[in-house]
Amino acid sequence: MSTKNKILDAAESLFADKGFNGTSLREITSLAEVNLAAVNYHFGSKKELIKSVMSRYMDELAPNLVAALEDICDHPEQPTLIEVFSAFIEPLLSLNVFRQNGTSNFLQLLGRGYTDSQGFLRWFFTTQYPGVISNFVLAVQKSYPELTPEEIFWRLHFTMGTVVFAMSSSDALMDIAKNDFDKNLDIADVIQKVIPYVAAGVAAPINK
Amino acid sequence: MSTKNKILDAAESLFADKGFNGTSLREITSLAEVNLAAVNYHFGSKKELIKSVMSRYMDELAPNLVAALEDICDHPEQPTLIEVFSAFIEPLLSLNVFRQNGTSNFLQLLGRGYTDSQGFLRWFFTTQYPGVISNFVLAVQKSYPELTPEEIFWRLHFTMGTVVFAMSSSDALMDIAKNDFDKNLDIADVIQKVIPYVAAGVAAPINK
DNA sequence: CATGTTTTAAAACGCTTGTTTAAACTGACT
DNA sequence: AGTCAGTTTAAACAAGCGTTTTAAAACATG
Numbered sequence: 001m002s003t004k005n006k007i008l009d010a011a012e013s014l015f016a017d018k019g020f021n022g023t024s025l026r027e028i029t030s031l032a033e034v035n036l037a038a039v040n041y042h043f044g045s046k047k048e049l050i051k052s053v054m055s056r057y058m059d060e061l062a063p064n065l066v067a068a069l070e071d072i073c074d075h076p077e078q079p080t081l082i083e084v085f086s087a088f089i090e091p092l093l094s095l096n097v098f099r100q101n102g103t104s105n106f107l108q109l110l111g112r113g114y115t116d117s118q119g120f121l122r123w124f125f126t127t128q129y130p131g132v133i134s135n136f137v138l139a140v141q142k143s144y145p146e147l148t149p150e151e152i153f154w155r156l157h158f159t160m161g162t163v164v165f166a167m168s169s170s171d172a173l174m175d176i177a178k179n180d181f182d183k184n185l186d187i188a189d190v191i192q193k194v195i196p197y198v199a200a201g202v203a204a205p206i207n208k
Numbered sequence: 209m210s211t212k213n214k215i216l217d218a219a220e221s222l223f224a225d226k227g228f229n230g231t232s233l234r235e236i237t238s239l240a241e242v243n244l245a246a247v248n249y250h251f252g253s254k255k256e257l258i259k260s261v262m263s264r265y266m267d268e269l270a271p272n273l274v275a276a277l278e279d280i281c282d283h284p285e286q287p288t289l290i291e292v293f294s295a296f297i298e299p300l301l302s303l304n305v306f307r308q309n310g311t312s313n314f315l316q317l318l319g320r321g322y323t324d325s326q327g328f329l330r331w332f333f334t335t336q337y338p339g340v341i342s343n344f345v346l347a348v349q350k351s352y353p354e355l356t357p358e359e360i361f362w363r364l365h366f367t368m369g370t371v372v373f374a375m376s377s378s379d380a381l382m383d384i385a386k387n388d389f390d391k392n393l394d395i396a397d398v399i400q401k402v403i404p405y406v407a408a409g410v411a412a413p414i415n416k
Numbered sequence: 417c418a419t420g421t422t423t424t425a426a427a428a429c430g431c432t433t434g435t436t437t438a439a440a441c442t443g444a445c446t
Numbered sequence: 447a448g449t450c451a452g453t454t455t456a457a458a459c460a461a462g463c464g465t466t467t468t469a470a471a472a473c474a475t476g
Contacts, residue, residue, distance in 0.1 A: 003453080019324065021229040025434065035455055040435060042453095115323050115376055116227065122380070150389045154398075157381055158370050158405045165369025168323065173365055181358045190362075197366045197409040204408035211423075233464065243425055248465060250423090422473070429466065434459105441454070446447105 004042045006032040012053050013101075016108040020050055020116045051124060054113065057106045060098055062129045064091035069135040073142055081199040084139045085159075089191055096187075104187050107167035114164065144203060151206060159198045166194050212250045214240040220261050221309070224316040228258055228324045259332060262321065265314045268306055270337045272299035277343035281350055289407040292347045297403075301396055312378055312395040319376030352411060359414060367406045374402050 001009075010032035014023040025046060029036045043049040068087040072079045095102030114122060126133065133156075140152055147155070166173070170190050177183050209217075218240035222231040233254060237244045251257040276295040280287050303310030321333070334341065348360055355363070374381070378398050385391050 019229065021227065022324075024432075026432080036434095037436080037456085038454070046434065111323065111373075114373070115319065116230075122377075150385065150391065151401075153385065153388070154381070154401050155405055157377070158374050158402060161373025161377075162366050162370040162409070165322075165373045166366050169365070169369075173362070177358065177361065180361070183358065193359075193362050194366060196412040196414075197363055200412035201370070201405040201409040204404040206404075232462075234462080244464095245426085245466080246424070254464065417476105419476075420474090422471105424471070425469085427467085427469105429464105431463080431465100433462070435461105436459070437457085439455085439457100442452080444450095444452105446449085 003032075003034050003038050006034055007039055007042065007049070008053055008056060009099075011049055012056075012099075012105055012109070015050070015053060015112060016105045019112050047120075054109060054124065055128075057095065057102070057109070058125070058129055061091055061095065061106070062132050064094065066131045066135050069132075069139045072139045073135065079139065079143045081140070081143050081203050082195060084136075084143050085195045085199050087139070089188075089195075092191065093188060104167055104170055107164060107170075111164040111168040114160075140202065147202075147206070155202045155204075159202060162198050162201070163194060166190065211240075211242050211246050214242055215247055215250065215257070216261055216264060217307075219257055220264075220307075220313055220317070223258070223261060223320060224313045227320050262317060262332065263336075265303065265310070265317070266333070266337055269299055269303065269314070270340055272302065274339045274343050277340075277347045280347045281343065287347065287351045289348070289351050289411050290403065292344075292351050293403045293407050295347070297396075297399060300399065304395075309395075311399075312375065315372065315375030315378070315395075319372040322372055348410065355410075355414070363410045363412075367410060370406050370409070371402060374398065 007028060011023070011028045014027055014031065017023075025039050026036060028049075029039060039046070039049055043052055065088065068091060069084075072084060072087055092103050092107075095106050099105070113125070136156065137149075137152055140156070141147070141149075167187070167190070170187060174185050174190065177185055215236060219231070219236045222235055222239060225231075233247050234244060236257075237247060247254070247257055251260055273296065276299060277292075280292060280295055300311050300315070303314050307313070345360060345364065348364065349355070375395075375398070378395060382393050382398065385393055
């Protein structure tokens, strides 16, 4: 495996675990078993390394996501919100074959991107991958036309928060569930649990 | 105002803005206009300062929250989930008279506590303020008895995620809402928007 | 006023951070 | 063999970090 990819893999798992601020280049390079200077040689800076880690996932995920959402929009009949959200399942779970723990790593990184680094990653996503968001809004609008664009805006961000947060603590939650309820769940089960929740949330009656 | 309180106030707003990891003691003391060494003199360490900032809010909030939830449990008739979640509104908004921007600062800090510092604050909350969580579970169970304890567990964590995440990026979201929809919202408006969402999410039909 | 304690002040501590330098190595192509 | 771009290495850099030290100032108590 190339030095570049060793760095990306090590950075990914450390970033997901401890955040961008909380991970030093020296931790990354020693986990990757490469020289410290290799990061700046191959990526230029830590900030560019962060972007590269995220791009590797987004470039894989975005086309699948857009395609799945376009399918829903092109379909003649009106979709349910459950169907809209379910469009995310297969592309997200396919990240697990793309990379070990890909799904949960990516979702954790997504959460970090929103809270760490004062939102420079939020800018990165919305400018680099606008198609995902706009197609998602279109699909929701088709499913629930009474919802105003403003209300969609808010509820989509609430949904983003729910999913990202649930997934970033999914390891801890699955452990608790195993202890308290004797249920052995995996990331796919958690996704199945969160979909009815967010679908109902987006479909909530509008508060006057 | 005392040096101690000047430090607490400065730390609070910087922590909310840039996270615990992302804020240095030098930033705090220069905003507070006190000497750098004052932090370690009054608080012992940065970690203890973080705890103090959080305790100042939790000590104010927890009794009000527990009382409001106990009211609901003691009431003879069955509450709606909207009523359960609305029990949080007044205690949360009262933080605004307790301190400027108290509500949003506190909720942002809560979000930081879950994602920064690898969950040592999560331990802090659950061990120091267990009454809030248990009373919340009781109130939800009274409102929606068909929900199994396991499903309550998952949905309460989803709710936690929604609220914490929404609030920790509420500043950015309110800015976008102002630009895109020409609406000037404050933290109380965001709370009003999130309640129907989480109430509907918790009330979602159970997936078989 | 004198005393002992609490609080502030400036400076330095040792350490870690991201980044840069310059030399050494690697593997092809003429 | 010799050249040369591409890559890796060890070492150092300046800057920032949390914390500690030392001494002066402020304070309250007798």
